[in-house]
Amino acid sequence: MNPTKVKRDNLSKLTDLPNIGKAGAKDLNLLGIHQSEQLVGKCPYEMYYSLCFATGESHDPCVIDVFISITRFMNGEEPLPWWEYTQERKNFLSEGK
Numbered sequence: 001m002n003p004t005k006v007k008r009d010n011l012s013k014l015t016d017l018p019n020i021g022k023a024g025a026k027d028l029n030l031l032g033i034h035q036s037e038q039l040v041g042k043c044p045y046e047m048y049y050s051l052c053f054a055t056g057e058s059h060d061p062c063v064i065d066v067f068i069s070i071t072r073f074m075n076g077e078e079p080l081p082w083w084e085y086t087q088e089r090k091n092f093l094s095e096g097k
Contacts, residue, residue: 003069003079011036018079019066027063030054039074045092047071064089 003018010016014025017036031050033039044067052058068085 003081006073006079008073017070018073019069019082024066027051027059036070036074039071041075042067042071044068044071061089061093062086 001016001018001020006016006018014020014028014033014036015022017024017039020028028034031047031054033042044064047067048059048061048064051063062082065082065085068089069080069082072085073079
């Protein structure tokens with residue numbers, strides 16, 4: 001969902017999360033995540049690598065940005081577009097973490 005339309009008190013399905021559409025919800029389901037509350041405390045980088053392992057393919061690194069956006073949102077931050085996290089991801093990965 002577009003981050004400007006997200007309502008924290010209305011998260012009945014995964015597509016109610018910022019930056020999550022049908023494909024993103026399907027990816028989350030592959031990770032065993034079926035409710036938004038399951039994202040609390042999750043590591044977006046671990047989620048990304050688990051998704052790559054589960055599907056047997058390397059996904060676009062922007063998926064990490066989406067995962068950062070939804071985990072941060074579920075930990076209380078404001079909903080932001082996924083691209084707001086791109087530089088953070090690039091910095092994190094370049095540091096070899």
